[in-house]
Amino acid sequence: MKPSLITIAFATGTLLLGACTPDASSPESQPDSDQEQAVAPAISTQTLVATTTVMGSIADQIAACEGNTEVEVLMPLGVDPHDYQPSSAQLALLAESGFVVANGLMLEESLVEPLEEFEQEGGTVFRMAEVGEPLPFGGHDDESAEEHDHDHGEEEHDDHSDEESHDHDHGEEEHDDHSDEEGHDHDHGEFDPHFWLDMNRVADATDALGVALEARYGEGFVDCAAEVSESIRDSEGEMIEILAAIPDDNRVLVTDHDAFGYFAEGYDFEVAGVVIPGGSTLAEASSQDLAALVAEIESRGLTAMFGNFHVPSDLLNAVAEESGGLDVVPLYIGSIGEPGSDQESYQEMMLYNARQIASALGN
Numbered sequence: 001m002k003p004s005l006i007t008i009a010f011a012t013g014t015l016l017l018g019a020c021t022p023d024a025s026s027p028e029s030q031p032d033s034d035q036e037q038a039v040a041p042a043i044s045t046q047t048l049v050a051t052t053t054v055m056g057s058i059a060d061q062i063a064a065c066e067g068n069t070e071v072e073v074l075m076p077l078g079v080d081p082h083d084y085q086p087s088s089a090q091l092a093l094l095a096e097s098g099f100v101v102a103n104g105l106m107l108e109e110s111l112v113e114p115l116e117e118f119e120q121e122g123g124t125v126f127r128m129a130e131v132g133e134p135l136p137f138g139g140h141d142d143e144s145a146e147e148h149d150h151d152h153g154e155e156e157h158d159d160h161s162d163e164e165s166h167d168h169d170h171g172e173e174e175h176d177d178h179s180d181e182e183g184h185d186h187d188h189g190e191f192d193p194h195f196w197l198d199m200n201r202v203a204d205a206t207d208a209l210g211v212a213l214e215a216r217y218g219e220g221f222v223d224c225a226a227e228v229s230e231s232i233r234d235s236e237g238e239m240i241e242i243l244a245a246i247p248d249d250n251r252v253l254v255t256d257h258d259a260f261g262y263f264a265e266g267y268d269f270e271v272a273g274v275v276i277p278g279g280s281t282l283a284e285a286s287s288q289d290l291a292a293l294v295a296e297i298e299s300r301g302l303t304a305m306f307g308n309f310h311v312p313s314d315l316l317n318a319v320a321e322e323s324g325g326l327d328v329v330p331l332y333i334g335s336i337g338e339p340g341s342d343q344e345s346y347q348e349m350m351l352y353n354a355r356q357i358a359s360a361l362g363n
C-alpha cells in the first residue's frame, strides 16, 4: 500500500482499491460499495472489528485515545450474542480489518468458523474472555450439568483447575490447529463466556489487548488501553460502593440465563437459580426445572429476579408470577444500551446494573 496509489485513487476517484484494503489477505472485497471503498484507503488508519457491543465499547475507547483507529462492531445494539447470526455484509467487514476483538469461549457461536478462517488468512483474533482463568459454569445448575461431559458441581471446581489452566496456557496458539474435538468440547460450553460482568477481569483483558494491538500496529496502544482499564477500574470501585448497600443475606440472584457466575464470584453474590438452563439464552427449561426454581425462590423468600433488558422472557415473567409476584428487574447483559439510553458504554451499563440490583436487593 503505497502513498502514491492512495493519492491516485483519491485524485481520480477511480477505484482500484481492492488492492489497498489493509491486511486483507484474500481479495474478497467486491467493488459493490464505492463509497465505503473510497474511504477504505484509510491512510494511517487501521480498522478494528469487535464482535459484541461490549467489546466494541472497549475498542472504541481505546481507539478514541489512540486517534488513528476505526472500530466496526459486528453485532447490532440490543442483539443477544448467543443468538446472533452475521449478515454477509457484516462478515465482509472482517476482510477490511486485520484485527478482531472478540469475547471468545463460544459466546459468539455463529462466528467461531468465520473467525478461524480469518486467523488462517493472517488476521489476529484477540479473545478477551481467555485472558485470566475462565470459570466453568456455576455449580448451582445440576440439571444442565448432566448434559455435559463432566459435572460442574460445586465440589468439583478444584478438579477443573488443572484442566482450566492447561487449556488456558495453550490459549492463542491452539486456535491455529483447532481440532474438531476441541470445537466439539467448546460447543458444549465448557467455560462460562460471561466474563464481562466482572469488571476487574475486563480491565485486565483490556491491558492485554493493548499489548496485542501494539504488537500488531505499533506504539500508543498500551498507554491508551491503560487509560481505558483505569477508567474501568474506577467504575468498578463505584459499582462496589453501590452494591455495598445490599446486606449479605440478600446477595442472591435469580436470572434469566446463567450469565452471572463471574459477577457473583467477583462481587460476593450467590446465583440461586436461572430460568433458562445451559449457559446460553437458547436452551429450553423443562417444567420440572421451573417448578424446582419456583420452590427455591419461595423457600428462600426472594423478592426479586433479574431479567435481560434486550431479551424479554415470558418464561421469566411466568416464574415471577408463580413465585408470588416477584419483581422482575431488567439488566443490560449481552449488549450496551442504545444512543440516549445513558448506558452507551460498558462502564455505564455496569453501573446501571449495579444500581438496579442494589435498589432491588438493598435495604
Ligand SMILES: [Zn+2]
Binding pocket: 082, 194, 257, 258, 259, 279, 280, 281, 334
Ligand atoms: Zn449470555
